Amino acid sequence: MDHAEVVRRNKAYSLADWVPQNQWNPLSMSKAEGVYFWDADGKRYLDWSSQLFNVNIGHSHPHVIQAVQDQVARAAYASPDIATEPRAQLGEMLADLTPGNLGKTFFTLGGSDAVEAALKMARMATGRQKIVARYRAYHGATFGAMSVGGDPRRLANEPGVPWVIRVHDPYAYRSPLYRGRSEDEGDRALVDQIEETIQFEGPGSVAAILLEGYSGTSGVIQGGEQFWRGMQSICDRYDILLIVDEVLSGFGRTGEWFGINHYPYVEPDLMVLAKGLTSGYVPLGAVVVSAQVAAHFDNETLSTGLTLGAHAVGCAAAIANIEVYQKENLVDQASKLGITLRKGLMDLAEEHRSVGDVRGVGLLQVVELVKDRRTREPLSPFNAPLSEPMQRVSASLRESGMNTVVRWNWIFSAPPLIINEEQIREGLEIMDRALSVADKVVAD
Numbered sequence: 001m002d003h004a005e006v007v008r009r010n011k012a013y014s015l016a017d018w019v020p021q022n023q024w025n026p027l028s029m030s031k032a033e034g035v036y037f038w039d040a041d042g043k044r045y046l047d048w049s050s051q052l053f054n055v056n057i058g059h060s061h062p063h064v065i066q067a068v069q070d071q072v073a074r075a076a077y078a079s080p081d082i083a084t085e086p087r088a089q090l091g092e093m094l095a096d097l098t099p100g101n102l103g104k105t106f107f108t109l110g111g112s113d114a115v116e117a118a119l120k121m122a123r124m125a126t127g128r129q130k131i132v133a134r135y136r137a138y139h140g141a142t143f144g145a146m147s148v149g150g151d152p153r154r155l156a157n158e159p160g161v162p163w164v165i166r167v168h169d170p171y172a173y174r175s176p177l178y179r180g181r182s183e184d185e186g187d188r189a190l191v192d193q194i195e196e197t198i199q200f201e202g203p204g205s206v207a208a209i210l211l212e213g214y215s216g217t218s219g220v221i222q223g224g225e226q227f228w229r230g231m232q233s234i235c236d237r238y239d240i241l242l243i244v245d246e247v248l249s250g251f252g253r254t255g256e257w258f259g260i261n262h263y264p265y266v267e268p269d270l271m272v273l274a275k276g277l278t279s280g281y282v283p284l285g286a287v288v289v290s291a292q293v294a295a296h297f298d299n300e301t302l303s304t305g306l307t308l309g310a311h312a313v314g315c316a317a318a319i320a321n322i323e324v325y326q327k328e329n330l331v332d333q334a335s336k337l338g339i340t341l342r343k344g345l346m347d348l349a350e351e352h353r354s355v356g357d358v359r360g361v362g363l364l365q366v367v368e369l370v371k372d373r374r375t376r377e378p379l380s381p382f383n384a385p386l387s388e389p390m391q392r393v394s395a396s397l398r399e400s401g402m403n404t405v406v407r408w409n410w411i412f413s414a415p416p417l418i419i420n421e422e423q424i425r426e427g428l429e430i431m432d433r434a435l436s437v438a439d440k441v442v443a444d
């Protein structure tokens with residue numbers, strides 16, 4: 001099938017997520033290797049977003065392919081109440097890699113159901129109901145996970161679950177709370193506001209605060225030390241659990257094993273993993289819990305479960321992924337290359353008046369485009385279809401052979417961790433061209 005035929009038949013017989021079907025205009029993929037993939041007509045694309053921020057080790061890695069093939073041949077499936085060697089080995093690896101006293105893992109199929117499990121476990125372990133979460137955060141698309149994310153993707157599911165308390169974000173570039181304040185002062189004001197919200201809600205009814213370890217698709221909007229110290233001290237003061245969602249920011253994406261490792265004074269009680277856990281080769285998600293949370297379930301039933309949970313092939317793929325991260329030193333590599341990427345984006349920001357802000361760390365960066373640097377008016381409005389200029393920017397990236405995530409006025413840069421300097425330059429040149437398209441509609 002050529003590209004047109006693949007797309008036509010996909011559209012005829014399947015449903016796409018997050019778009020009206022008539023607006024779905026997908027690329028196709030017939031082959032993928034390293035940081036590139038090829039469409040069904042043979043056109044090559046640079047994968048500048050690691051698909052959905054998940055193919056961290058790059059495409060078609062032979063070590064993972066082999067591990068998956070071996071496990072399928074040995075025992076493709078075991079019910080989750082049966083013990084397997086890959087599950088034992090992976091659980092132990094995660095206990096070693098994750099911070100603090102996180103030590104026991106519940107395995108799911110992906111990020112959303114792992115978030116669901118984390119919410120349930122926090123509620124069961126504390127006997128409290130409410131979950132505090134951010135507006136500018138995404139935690140998945142299943143019913144509870146979609147409710148607990150504040151990102152507008154939740155709106156179609158409203159009112160969702162009733163026990164979510166949403167709080168504002170450390171958005172120094174736009175939040176009124178940060179106006180006239182330094183980032184540290186803004187973070188402190190935000191922490192005070194969150195604590196006040198929790199007092200209004202009754203701290204004794206709050207089970208957990210749920211935060212992305214490093215903010216992802218809701219805009220790479222990340223608080224600093226003051227924010228994280230504040231969140232930890234609120235959790236300590238009111239015996240609230242801290243759930244850290246590392247689905248996107250885990251496994252080297254930010255130049256650390258986990259986003260939260262940038263804040264070593266924070267101690268998550270539950271950590272949610274997926275995406276880079278298997279780099280998408282096979283579905284798998286996980287919730288790693290602290291010794292205290294695990295102990296609650298020693299004599300209490302863990303009331304959740306999935307037929308495909310703790311899948312042996314998923315566990316084998318995750319073990320092989322972790323071996324690749326370790327053998328190829330990919331976490332350090334992401335940190336080093338992140339500096340190159342960041343510098344390149346900052347240079348583009350100097351040259352292009354459409355760039356309002358550049359945010360991120362490691363190989364997780366976003367460029368925010370504006371119509372006017374003084375007023376900061378976005379080039380495409382929040383939670384609305386892409387403006388005409390932003391559509392042209394997006395089309396330029398695609399024409400130049402780049403696949404990445406464009407949302408509203410944001411362009412994300414999150415390539416696989418195996419990318420090299422030359423390939424980063426290639427990506428920056430493509431961005432350079434696209435930003436020139438944006439500059440045309442921007443005030444001097």
Ligand SMILES: Cc1ncc(COP(=O)(O)O)c(C=O)c1O
Pocket residue numbers: 052110111112113115138139140141212216217245246247248249274275
């Ligand atoms: C931070 C975060 N949490 C949870 C999820 C949901 O994961 P999944 O799409 O694997 O269900 C995502 C997906 O983008 C995410 O970015």
